[in-house]
Each structure stands twice: as C-alpha cells, then as structure tokens.
Amino acid sequence: MLKLVWLVPVLPLVGVLVNGIFGHWIKNRAHILGVGTTGLSFLVALGVFLQAAGGQSLNWDIYSWVAVGPFHATVGFQVDPLSAVMMLVVTFVGFVIHVYSVGYMHGDRGYARFFTYMNLFMTSMLILVLANNYLLMFLGWEGVGLCSYLLIGFWYEKQSASDAGKKAFVVNRIGDAGFLLGLFLIWENFGSLHYADVFSQVESLRPVLERPSVLGLSLVTWITLLLFAGAVGKSAQLPLYVWLPDAMEGPTPVSALIHAATMVTAGVYMVARSSALFSLAPQSMSVVATIGAVTAVFAATIALVQTDIKRVIAYSTISQLGYMFLGCGVGAYASAIFHLATHAFFKALLFLGAGSVIHGLQGEQDVRKMGGLATYMPVTAATFLIGSLANAGVFFLAGFWSKDQILHAAIASGHTWLWGLGAAGAFCTAFYMFRLFFLTFTGPTRMDPHVAHHVHESPRVMAVPLMILACFAVVAGLFGYSVEHSPYYSFVNPVFQVSAHGAESHGPSELAMALVSTAIAGAGILVAYHMYRRNPDLPERLARQFAGLYRLLLNKYWVDELYNAVFIDFGKRLCGRLWGFDASVVDGAVNGSSRLTVWLSQVSARFDFHGVDGAVNAIADLIQGGSDAFKRLQTGLIQNYMLAMALGIFVIVSLFFFL
Amino acid sequence: MVPLSHYLILSAILFSLGVFGALTRRNAVAILMSIELMLNAVNVSFVAFARYLPQTQLQGQVFAIFVIAIAAAEMAVALAIVLGLYRNFKTVNVDEINLMKW
Numbered sequence: 001m002l003k004l005v006w007l008v009p010v011l012p013l014v015g016v017l018v019n020g021i022f023g024h025w026i027k028n029r030a031h032i033l034g035v036g037t038t039g040l041s042f043l044v045a046l047g048v049f050l051q052a053a054g055g056q057s058l059n060w061d062i063y064s065w066v067a068v069g070p071f072h073a074t075v076g077f078q079v080d081p082l083s084a085v086m087m088l089v090v091t092f093v094g095f096v097i098h099v100y101s102v103g104y105m106h107g108d109r110g111y112a113r114f115f116t117y118m119n120l121f122m123t124s125m126l127i128l129v130l131a132n133n134y135l136l137m138f139l140g141w142e143g144v145g146l147c148s149y150l151l152i153g154f155w156y157e158k159q160s161a162s163d164a165g166k167k168a169f170v171v172n173r174i175g176d177a178g179f180l181l182g183l184f185l186i187w188e189n190f191g192s193l194h195y196a197d198v199f200s201q202v203e204s205l206r207p208v209l210e211r212p213s214v215l216g217l218s219l220v221t222w223i224t225l226l227l228f229a230g231a232v233g234k235s236a237q238l239p240l241y242v243w244l245p246d247a248m249e250g251p252t253p254v255s256a257l258i259h260a261a262t263m264v265t266a267g268v269y270m271v272a273r274s275s276a277l278f279s280l281a282p283q284s285m286s287v288v289a290t291i292g293a294v295t296a297v298f299a300a301t302i303a304l305v306q307t308d309i310k311r312v313i314a315y316s317t318i319s320q321l322g323y324m325f326l327g328c329g330v331g332a333y334a335s336a337i338f339h340l341a342t343h344a345f346f347k348a349l350l351f352l353g354a355g356s357v358i359h360g361l362q363g364e365q366d367v368r369k370m371g372g373l374a375t376y377m378p379v380t381a382a383t384f385l386i387g388s389l390a391n392a393g394v395f396f397l398a399g400f401w402s403k404d405q406i407l408h409a410a411i412a413s414g415h416t417w418l419w420g421l422g423a424a425g426a427f428c429t430a431f432y433m434f435r436l437f438f439l440t441f442t443g444p445t446r447m448d449p450h451v452a453h454h455v456h457e458s459p460r461v462m463a464v465p466l467m468i469l470a471c472f473a474v475v476a477g478l479f480g481y482s483v484e485h486s487p488y489y490s491f492v493n494p495v496f497q498v499s500a501h502g503a504e505s506h507g508p509s510e511l512a513m514a515l516v517s518t519a520i521a522g523a524g525i526l527v528a529y530h531m532y533r534r535n536p537d538l539p540e541r542l543a544r545q546f547a548g549l550y551r552l553l554l555n556k557y558w559v560d561e562l563y564n565a566v567f568i569d570f571g572k573r574l575c576g577r578l579w580g581f582d583a584s585v586v587d588g589a590v591n592g593s594s595r596l597t598v599w600l601s602q603v604s605a606r607f608d609f610h611g612v613d614g615a616v617n618a619i620a621d622l623i624q625g626g627s628d629a630f631k632r633l634q635t636g637l638i639q640n641y642m643l644a645m646a647l648g649i650f651v652i653v654s655l656f657f658f659l
Numbered sequence: 660m661v662p663l664s665h666y667l668i669l670s671a672i673l674f675s676l677g678v679f680g681a682l683t684r685r686n687a688v689a690i691l692m693s694i695e696l697m698l699n700a701v702n703v704s705f706v707a708f709a710r711y712l713p714q715t716q717l718q719g720q721v722f723a724i725f726v727i728a729i730a731a732a733e734m735a736v737a738l739a740i741v742l743g744l745y746r747n748f749k750t751v752n753v754d755e756i757n758l759m760k761w
Contacts, residue, residue: 636760638753639690643682 002058005048005077008087009126011041015119023112031102034115038098038122042091052084053491059132059196066135070191078132078195082337082495085488086129086269089341093261093348094122096465100352101253103462104359110154114251117154121147125262129269134183134193137270141179141234144263145172151254152247164246171243175233179270182226189219199276199497209280217283224277224284228291231267235321238295242560244318248310252355255310260317260351261344268324268340272333275496279331289329289410293421296322298557300428304435305543305553308365309354312436316391317347319425323406326422332409333496334489338480339402345476346390346399349469353384356458356466357440361451367436372445376455379463381441383470388437390473392430393521400517401477408483408513423520430524438532482510666707673700687741687751691734698730 015037019030026033061076079087098118105114124143131137145168153165183193189208190198202209209220217225231237236244247259258264271278271288278285296319303315320343327336358365360377374381390397393404403426411419445452457463480488531538543550555561635641673696680693702723709719745751 634760636757639682642678646678646682 002048002051002056002079003060004044005058005060005079005087005130006062007044008041008048008091009123009130011037011044012119012122012126016116016123019112019116019119023116026112028107028111030112030115031098034119035095035098035102037119038091038095041122041126042095045087045091048079049084049088052079052081057081061132071187073135073193074133075136076132076194077130079130080495081492082269082272083129085337085341085492087126089344090122090125090129090262093344093469094118094125094257096468097253097257097261097348097352100256100355100462100465101251103459104253104355105251108251114151114154117147117150118254118257121151121258121263125266128266132195134186134195134198137273138179138183141230141266141270142176144258144266145169145176145234148172148247148258148263151258152250154250154254158249160246161249164243164249168243168247171240172233175230175240178226178228178233179230182223182230185219185223185226189223195273202276202280202497206280218281220277221281221283224274224281225287227274227277228271228284228288231271231325232291233267234270235264235267235325236318237267237291237322237325238298239559241295241299241318242563245311245314245556248308248314252310252351252358255314256348256351256355259314260347264317264321265324265340265344268321268328268336271325271328272337272496275328275333278328279497285329285331287329288325289415289418292322292325292327292329293410293418293425294322295319296326296425297421297428298322300425300432302553302556303432304428305550307367309357309367309370309436309440310351310365312367312432313347313350313354316350316429316432317343319429320347320391320403322425323403323422326410326418327406330406330410330413330415330418332406332413334492335402335405335409335480335483337492338488339399339406342390342398342402342473342476345469346387346397346473349383349387349466349473350391352462352466352469353380353387356380356462357384359458359462360455361447362454364447364451367439369446369448369451370440371443371447372441373455374441377441377457379457379466383466384441385437386470386473388433392433392525393426393517394430394525395514395518395521396474396477398473398475398477400514400521401481404510404514404517405480405483407517408510411513423516426517427520427524430521431528434525434528435532438528442533443536663707663711666711667704670700670704670707673697673703676700685752685754687744687753688738690753691737691741695730695734698726702726 015033018033019026023030056079058077058079060078061074063075064072065075066073098115101114101118105111108114121144124140124147126140128137128140128144131140149165149169152168153162156162156165186198187193189205190201192198192201209223210218213219213222233240244259244264248255250259278288299315299318299322303312303319306312306315320339324336324339324343327333327339356377357370357373357380360373360380361370364370386397390399393400403422407419407422407426410422447455458466478486480486483489531542552558677693677695677697677700680696681690684690684693705719705723705726707719709715709717709723712719741751744756748756750756
C-alpha cells in the first residue's frame with residue numbers, strides 16, 4: 001500500500017498530458033481531469049499518510065535515472081514523517097485550490113492551459129517533497145520554478161505579468177545556482193546524493209566536514225550556506241524576495257497555491273530535510289535564523305502601508321516564511337514545518353478570499369476602493385476574518401500555535417534579539433491583517449458606483465473551498481498544541497537531527513510565551529481597530545506627520561530601485577561594453593579577416609590573370625606569332641619549293657666542289 | 660668519236676632548261692613538259708655513261724627504259740590531274756589554284 005506513493009505525483013501528470021495535448025478540444029471541461037486527478041492524488045496521499053502515521057516508512061528506488069561512472073542517480077521516493085506531512089498538505093491545499101479555480105477561472109480563454117500548468121505544478125511539487133535524493137528533489141525544484149514562471153505570466157498579453165514571470169524566473173535562478181553548487185559539494189564529499197547515504201555518513205565524515213576551508217568557514221558551512229542560497233531564492237527571503245510581490249500578477253488561485261501555500265515553502269522543506277548537515281554548521285544556522293527574523297520584520301513593515309489587497313498578503317507570506325526560517329535556524333525544524341502546514345491553510349484561505357473579493361469586484365485590487373463588503377459577501381468576509389485571525393496569531397487558531405512555538409524556540413535557544421524581531425513582526429502582522437480586513441470588509445463603501453452595482457458573493461464552487469480552509473485554519477493548530485505531547489511532534493520530530501546546543505529548552509514556559517504573544521497580537525488588532533474603525537482620518541494624519549517613513553515603506557524601501565540601479569544597470573552597462581567589444585573587436589576581427597581574404601584573393605586573381613594566364617597566353621602567342629612568321633614559307637606554290645630545292649642542291653654541290 | 664663531255668654538257672643544258680621551265684612557267688602543262696625535259700636530260704646522261712664507261716652491261720640503257728616507262732605513267736596521271744583541275748577552276752595557271760593555301 002505504501003508503494004502506491006508513486007501514484008501521488010503521477011496522477012496529476014496524467015492531467016498534464018491529457019489537458020496539455022488535447023486542451024484545444026477539451027476547453028471548458030479541462031477541470032474534470034484537472035481537479036479529478038488532483039483529488040485522487042489527495043486520496044492516495046491520505047492513505048499513504050495514514051500508513052506512515054502508523055509507523056511505516058519507505059525508501060524506494062524505482063528507476064535508475066543516470067549512471068555515469070561512479071555517478072548514479074535514481075528516481076526514488078521516500079516516505080517518512082516529514083515527506084508524508086508535506087505530501088498531505090500539498091495535495092490537500094492543492095485539491096481545494098483546484099476546486100476553487102473552477103469558479104475563478106471560469107470562462108478564461110486559457111482554461112485548459114491553466115489546469116495543465118496547475119497539474120504540472122502539483123506533479124513537480126510532489127516529486128520535490130517525495131524524492132529520496134537531492135537530484136530528484138532538484139528536478140521537482142526546477143519544475144515548480146518553471147510552473148511558477150508559466151503561471152505568473154499566465155496572462156502573458158499583459159506586459160507586467162510577463163515581466164513578473166521573467167523576474168521570478170531570473171531571481172530564482174540566482175538561488176538555484178547556489179543550490180546546485182551545494183549539490184556538487186555534497187556529491188564531491190559524500191559520493192552520493194541520496195538522503196540516506198548522505199545523512200548516514202555525516203558522523204563518519206565529520207572531521208572532513210568541519211575542517212576549515214575557503215574564508216575560514218568549514219566545508220559543511222559552505223554546503224549548507226549554498227543550499228540555503230537556493231532556499232532564499234525559492235522561499236523569497238532577503239535579499240532575493242523581490243520576485244514574490246510581483247508574482248501577484250498571476251491568477252489568484254496561483255498566488256494561493258504556489259506563492260503562498262506550497263512552492264515557496266520548498267526552501268523551508270529543503271533546509272529541514274538537510275537538518276543533519278545544518279546541525280554541524282552553527283554559523284549557517286545563525287545565518288538562517290537571522291535572515292528569517294530580519295525578513296519577517298522587513299516584509300511585515302512593508303505590508304503595513306501597501307494598498308493592493310494581494311500585495312499585502314504577499315508581503316505577509318514573505319514575513320511568515322521568515323518565521324519558518326527563524327524556526328529552522330534555531331533548530332526548531334518541527335515547529336517550522338508545523339508553521340509551514342498551518343500557514344498553508346490560512347494563507348491559501350486569505351488568498352482565495354482576496355480572489356473572491358477581486359472576482360466579485362470585477363478585478364479591483366485596491367483596498368482604497370473597497371470597504372463595507374461584509375454585507376455583500378458574508379461568506380468571504382467571515383472566512384477572511386478567520387484567516388486574518390489565524391495569520392495574526394490569535395489564541396486557539398492555527399497560526400497561534402505554530403508561530404508561538406517558533407518564537408518560544410528562539411528565546412529558549414538563547415536568541416533573545418531574534419525573539420524580539422519576531423515579536424515586532426508579530427505585532428506588525430496583526431496590525432496589517434486587520435488593517436486589510438477593516439479596509440476591505442467594514443466601514444462605508446468606497447467602491448466605484450458601476451462596480452458596486454454588480455458586486456456579488458462568489459459562487460458555491462469558490463465559497464466551499466473557503467469554508468473548508470477556514471475550518472482547517474481553526475483546527476489545524478490543535479495537532480501540535482504542545483511541543484512535548486502533541487501527536488504532530490511525536491510523529492515528525494524523529495526525522496530531524498538537532499545540534500546539541502540548539503535542542504535544550506530553557507527560558508520562560510510556553511504558557512508565559514503564549515500570553516505575551518496573544519497580548520502582542522491583541523495590541524496589533526486594537527491599534528488597527530483604533531486607526532481604521534474609530535478614527536478613519538488618523539492614518540492619513542500619521543502618513544503626513546511621518547512622511548519620510550511612510551514613503552520609505554510605501555516604496556518598499558526602494559529595494560527594487562536599488563537592485564535596478566546596482567545590478568540591472570550594471571548588467572546593462574556590462575552588456576553594452578561586451579556588445580561594443582563584440583561589435584568592434586570580435587566582429588572587427590571577423591570582418592578584418594574576411595577583408596584580408598578578399599584582398600588576398602584579389603592579389604591572387606591578379607597573379608592568375610597576369611602571371612599564370614600570362615605565361616600560358618605568352619606561349620600561345622609565341623607559337624601563333626612564330627607560325628604567323630613561318631607560314632609565309634608555306635606558299636603552297638610548288639615552284640617555290642622546287643626553287644628552294646634547286647638552290648639547296650646548287651649550294652650543296654657547290655660546297656662539295658669548292659671546299 | 661664525240662667525247663663523253665659533250666653528251667654531259669648537252670644533258671646539263673637540257674636539265675637546266677627543264678629546271679628553269681619548271682620554276683618559271685605558270686601553266687601546269689608547261690611545267691609537266693619541263694619535268695619531262697629534265698627526265699630526258701637524265702636519260703641522255705645514263706645512256707652516255709653506259710656507252711663510255713667500261714664494264715657496263717646495259718645498266719644505263721635499262722635504266723633509261725625504266726625512266727621512260729615511269730615518265731609515261733607519271734604523265735598519264737599528271738595530265739589527268741591537270742584535266743581535273745581545269746574542269747574545276749577553268750584554268751591551268753598554278754598560281755590561281757590556291758584552295759588549300761593558308
């Protein structure tokens with residue numbers, strides 16, 4: 001039964017092939033296979049998960065993929081608690097979002113194409129989480145990157161969408177280069193890319209791995225840092241997060257599935273999967289934790305002032321991913337993966353809710369032109385409220401447990417200032433989520449009249465997924481309510497190897513931490529309520545008073561502009577120089593050589609004409625001239641010949657006689 | 660008895676006349692006649708030598724007979740050619756028959 005796991009990624013692939021090849025004829029029935037295969041895949045995944053939860057595991061090489069010399073790569077699947085949890089989250093959230101897409105994408109010209117890409121994404125993501133070696137994981141990794149590109153640029157007629165797709169692809173490529181280098185180093189030192197081989201050798205190779213190498217950092221630090229570079233790109237952390245906000249150009253279900261719930265968490269999964277390596281590299285762990293915490297606050301502050309409903313949630317995603325890396329960095333891998341799962345539910349819910357709003361308002365995304373929508377869209381408003389509460393980390397909801405455990409792990413491992421950053425981020429999170437909620441769903445309406453005329457609640461095919469996700473956003477946290485006792489932790493924790501100093505938990509009790517967290521979240525919500533419900537003119541006054549700060553946040557710290565100025569312009573100038581070099585030197589050399597050849601052939605032609613042909617013609621001319629001269633002798637008159645003969649005889653006879 | 664030198668002088672005069680005629684005449688028939696003159700000059704010297712040189716057994720006479728026979732045959736062919744030439748060119752002037760000249 002456990003071996004049926006191969007069906008999990010293959011089923012969506014069937015949808016890809018059929019919809020991809022016959023999409024032109026299938027058209028508006030594409031969802032039958034698209035959603036059907038994903039649903040079946042979820043059912044199989046559920047079966048496999050239940051078996052894995054029963055204590056079974058699987059590490060199965062199905063197919064020898066590449067075998068060159070000592071290098072041997074296989075296609076193989078591994079089912080252990082970590083991949084089982086990931087698989088279940090991916091298939092479940094994926095399935096729900098597929099269902100939602102039926103309503104959201106209804107009537108789109110690229111309906112079949114949409115489901116083809118979505119299914120291809122499911123396949124890639126499941127390969128990524130189920131792979132039993134790094135190379136196959138990389139295949140899935142690149143596959144999801146490709147699907148992300150295809151789906152961000154889904155409405156490719158729109159310039160901004162196709163630009164955003166390219167941006168995502170290029171930025172991801174930077175991280176992927178690091179990931180790939182990390183894989184090279186792993187292969188070089190472990191002689192294998194299988195998780196089992198690599199992690200079992202960690203202890204025996206420890207002296208080699210911990211020996212200082214380039215820049216005084218140990219080898220394992222370099223490996224983990226390079227792997228983390230890949231994670232930074234894929235999971236949109238500082239400094240490679242810039243593609244994720246732009247990725248909101250894609251259809252909203254794509255934002256929910258790929259850019260919130262699943263793909264962007266691949267980096268977290270990869271770091272958690274490599275915990276055995278990270279446990280030997282405390283410096284890398286610090287880097288991971290620091291980048292995570294800083295990103296969490298950084299993105300949260302940007303989200304405070306954004307006005308595009310999807311962008312706020314996008315920055316929220318970056319921020320939440322930061323928390324997951326913070327968890328990984330302080331050794332709380334299980335909490336990070338737990339947050340990943342709960343975040344998948346409530347962030348998918350928030351995005352689908354935002355999609356529902358956008359759908360109802362004919363594509364309006366600016367929160368300044370919303371307001372008071374709760375009366376028109378009660379289901380969306382209620383579920384969005386649940387998602388906001390969960391994201392803000394309010395007690396009892398999913399986000400509370402997981403985020404709280406990460407923050408607790410941070411302070412328990414002695415990183416007080418990381419906890420401080422996380423707590424500041426949590427305050428911002430609560431504030432911007434409720435700012436968004438109040439602006440969108442409450443107060444007087446600010447809609448354009450012609451939009452307000454048509455506003456409507458979304459159809460049932462979209463509303464039901466919202467309700468399902470809302471249920472999970474409430475209850476998902478209960479599986480891991482306590483690090484010590486809950487079923488989730490006892491299931492997942494054995495997978496991870498945590499370095500000695502990261503695991504000991506001292507510091508304040510979980511309960512005290514929970515109270516502090518709740519207080520922070522409550523404060524954020526209250527401030528938002530105060531600013532956007534009680535005194536609606538307060539935000540504008542504050543924006544005027546702190547104009548510099550406001551502009552800084554509104555323009556996202558000018559990071560895009562900075563990158564443009566530093567990297568893009570530099571690249572362009574470099575390209576210009578290289579082009580100039582090409583045009584002048586390389587082309588010059590090529591043209592010069594051709595010009596030289598032309599000149600040489602002209603010389604040679606002249607030699608041919610005057611030298612060779614001249615010699616030949618001279619000989620011919622000589623012969624002709626000679627024969628012209630001598631043909632005079634050939635008079636044709638017999639008498640001339642006879643005269644010559646007679647004279648000749650006379651001369652000879654005379655000589656005979658007189659000499 | 661007439662000495663041999665007289666015959667040889669006669670022969671030489673006849674031959675020279677023949678050469679002169681063959682070289683200067685433009686009429687093909689006249690050239691043929693000149694050639695005949697040269698042949699007969701040779702015949703005269705053959706016969707004279709045969710008569711005056713000792714221990715000869717008619718070689719000179721026989722040679723002369725051969726020359727006469729061959730000359731007759733030659734004349735027959737040559738006159739036929741001249742006839743053919745005349746039919747084609749309406750002339751027997753050798754200067755005007757230059758069809759194969761360059």
